[in-house]
Amino acid sequence: MFSNIGPVQLLIVLLIVLAIFGTKRLRTLGSDLGSAVKGFRSAVNEADKEPEKLDDQGKDADFDSTPANDSSKQENK
Secondary structure (H helix, E strand, C coil): CCCCCCHHHHHHHHHHHHHHHCHHHHHHHHHHHHHHHHHHHHHHHHHHHCCCCCCCCCCCCCCCCCHHHHHHHHHHC
8 A cells, every 4th residue: 555655755745744734843743752652661661670569469358347347336335
């Protein structure tokens, strides 16, 4: 599909985009896109470095001492 596009056609498309958006808008779009990619990469690298830490991995929930059970015990007294 895109194998028929040559350098001349790409240059024409670039000129049309430049005429529509302008140089200032394209510069800000490029910098915003670059900072977004940089932030995404740093987040992925940070997630790879630190394994997920969970509290109380092997413990089950204690359903014997819930707030609902505590209040019902106080009412019965």
